Amino acid sequence: MADDSSSPKATEIKLSDDPFANGDALVLKPKKKKAKEKSLQYGKAKTHKKMKTSKKESMDFEDSGDRRLQLDVKEELKEDPDFVVHGKGKKRKRKTDHTDGPSSTSEAPLLKKKKKVVKDEGQMNLATEKKKKKEAKDKVKKEEGDRPVSVKKKSKEEIEAARALKLKKKEEEEKQRWRWWEEEKYEHGIKWKFLEHKGPYFPPEYQPLPDDVKFYYNGKAVKLNPPAEEGALFFAQMLDHEYTTKEVFRNNFFRDWRKEMTLEEKQLITDLNKCDFGELLVMHKQRVEARKNMSKEEKQVIKEANQKIVEEYGFCVLDHHRERIGNFKIEPPALFRGRGDHPKQGMLKKRIQPEDVIINCSKDSHIPEPPAGHRWKEVRHDNTVTWLASWTENVQGSCKYVMLNANSKLKGEKDWEKYEVARRLKSCVDAIRAQYLEDLKSKQMGTRQRAVALYFIDKLALRAGNEKEEGETADTVGCCSLRVEHITLHDTLDGQKFVVEFDFLGKDCIRYYNKVPVIKRVFKDLKLFVEKKQGGDDFFDRLNTQLLNKHLSSLMAGLTAKVFRTYNASITLQQQLQKLTNKTDNMAEKLLSYNRANRAVAILCNHQRAPPKTFDQSMANLQAKIDSRKEQLALAKKELKQAKKDGKGSSDNKLLTLVEKKKKAVQRCEEQLLRMEVQATDREENKQIALSTSKLNYLDPRISVAWCKNIEVPLDKIYNKTLRDKFAWAIDMTENDFVF
């Protein structure tokens, strides 16, 4: 397993045989897959029937699907004193090792000229790009025109009209789209020249409870003043959630809630356990129910009202173009829901007033009006930042921003740049790997630790792991903040040598569990690092993310720890797609292959999700459908046989057409069955894996676009509307021969 070179993670063995090692040599062609590729971790790419899933696909470092169990264990973990080790009473801050900064100069040649490179690559050949995209677009249009109209029984004309309208709208939209990627970039640091907007949208004021809904304390009805009452309602609404059973949540809530009470109320209400929110909860449920049961017309009215709000507040004008704002609504007050064991869960997140909000826009724009009777905290005109409004949130004291939608120029350009940086890493990753392998032997402890950390980041796609203030957030770690207790070293394990077992909570308290064979030198270093340390001690005591990133930026301009995640994710997708897909596959198989390639990335990046609540049920339903279809197929086959028999020797046309008909029926049945089986496989494999995060944030869209073009899969089979909007730049500029 360990030496499976097809693994996206098996970097140390790949240093020399990386198929992409010499840059552009390799072109992603729609041809057959190479016959002699080593079998990849996902097992059979081809056997669509009976893909028995899960076990086979485990990645090389992963111990037979262990990661799959993680979510189930999450709860237990919280109670397990051996796992959750709390810090030791102070901020986790480290002394830095001064003796071996990233001063080494030998890497210098790696960096070449920066900035320029990105720019040139980005802007290159505007003319040809333009031409090509034009052709591509024409082609699309033609194909759409040729497609036969779906033949439903209903009024064909209506359908036709609707279709035409849709197409027209699409064209319209396309015409309106700002093709910013064809324009010159602004000078460094300038984000816009003109910005105008209406300011954020504030949530509605609190509406006091009707008189017949009462809160009780100690059995007696108490009418609370509105702010306290609002707090009570927040808590009541969450009563069915397990949050409200947690001690920390309850204590935090109660403390903050009391701050909203009048002196009298405060004196009376001293014990949360004596509070009865029952009627509030009932009312809440009734309201939810009522909303659900609204008539179509009522719903339509609400929908239209919302659209009006979006129309008014949801857009801004940025450099002559109307752009969608991502989050124009101020976050309404609520109880803070931190993830995992968050020390601040249950605290009251206060209502934001215009007086808390800073507005950012052009001086010469129409300055947004604050709501009547209010003022803004400040109006500034800073075109070196991308936000339109900001405020400070009271629970964590952090800043919140109103920013543009992902399909905007500002976001898109940054995204494009991100992938270009990752592509530049591709061209020098071999040298960087060689360097850190060398550094594993350094005399400087700091350098060694840096090398090992890089090895993990590169091979396992770990996050950088910034320091966190203790007591402010849940106890989670990344690479640099790993502690001794998160790692177990096995000289041998299950027949493999030098196995490192990781078990820690990462971002969003998602558990990372993995058993990884490492090279001997790394293993030796790891042993060295843990000497004389306790479980709660930092694993890399001479390293932090600043040091690491400083070193990385000396190797390549713009290189930081997170670039490795982007790079390894994208390169993995590209490699897997090439291995898994066949042009001769049918559509369902192609899509399964795409999902599997996507899945390889999601597993690498540890993107998990809670299994859908209805997973087992819906799986069983699907299986039932498959079974009944199988019966149908058997029946159809029998009928075909019969028809053939009857028709043999006869020249009766009726009989012959009957045979043909039956043949078709069998075929159709088979196709449907296959499609369902593929779907079942896909769904099963995806039980606890979230594909969306990597699709949205890590996979260079040009890889997917080129794949679609090459293998003749319509793009909307893999990208929904949002994704197509976000990646419009890539869809527009990518040719079949794109190589990441």
Added chain:
DNA sequence: CGGCGCACTTAGGAGCTGCAGG
């Protein structure tokens, strides 16, 4: 030169909705 705050990306879950399939 390290600590901190700001700006921006990445993340999973809740809740809604539209449509496939009965």
Added chain:
DNA sequence: CCTGCAGCTCCTAAGTGCGCCG
């Protein structure tokens, strides 16, 4: 025509990394 649920949108928390300041 109804309904269940997959897939989407929305929401906001939780990361990364940079640059400023003392």
